[in-house]
Amino acid sequence: MTEFLSLAGKKGLVVGVANENSIAWSCARHFHQLGADLAMTYVNDKALKWVEPLAKRVDADPFLPCDVREPGQLEAVFAELEQRWGKVDFLLHSIAFAPLEDLHGRVVDSSQGGFMQAMDVSCHSFIRMARLAEPLMADGGALLTVSFYGSEKVVDDYNLMGPVKAALESSVRYMAAELGPQHIRVHALSPGPLQTRAASGIARFDEMMERTRKRAPQAQLADIDDVGAMAAFLVSDRAKTLTGNITYIDAGYHVIG
DSSP states (O other): OTTTOOOTTOEEEEEOOOSTTOHHHHHHHHHHHTTOEEEEEESSHHHHHHHHHHHHHTTOOSEEEOOTTSTTHHHHHHHHHHHHTSOOOEEEEOOOOOOHHHHTSOGGGOOHHHHHHHHIIIIIHHHHHHHHHGGGOTTOEEEEEEOOGGGTSOOTTTTTHHHHHHHHHHHHHHHHHHHGGGTEEEEEEEEOOOOOTGGGGSTTHHHHHHHHHHHSTTSSOOOHHHHHHHHHHHHSGGGTTOOSEEEEESTTGGGTO
8 A cells, every 4th residue: 555655745734633533533544654744733622632642643743723713723724834844735624514503404494694604614614725725735736625425415414514515515626627727636525424523413313324324335334444545545646637526435325316
């Protein structure tokens, strides 16, 4: 694996690690194993005790606070990266949020404020990261985010996050076109349902996982290591001509519909 793939000499930012079950944590481990230098963020002081030990395990430095809802925090992260590294080769955006009252209700009943907050944190923050990363990717780079099949088909109980993730995936395609001339590649990872902290907010999530497992062609679910391995490939030079893709990591579930 290491002979085929190497991230030695590359520098990447990982945003969205919450604990050991995070998709972002699996990605960070795979990036680190292949030789990348990493920066990581944590959302607030409450999360710090869970995320800091993980950051140490992958030698993440700098390790910075970043709540995209707080003015200036995201900009401060990129300012530090510019000062410390002078460049960024890749980044992973793995954050999403919707108020529970909106997430658990019908889309047609969602509040304007809840919808706007979900869109800002889950989608527009990725656009902001791309804008801040662009001047640090003079030699090209890769931008990754995380989506879900509920973006294109109705998935029971996914609710408000469906249209939000649809916007995220559309943004991936538009940014891939806009940033392609600078050799900056943009992708969305689309795993099947995974038991992560973010997923715990979705009603009847265990039922969703079981339905998916039964219907997937491989009769199984992907796990976070599968996602991390794909992320490492996509940010590597082996994937230099791939961009604008929604990459499914779901044991084939997306072909069933």
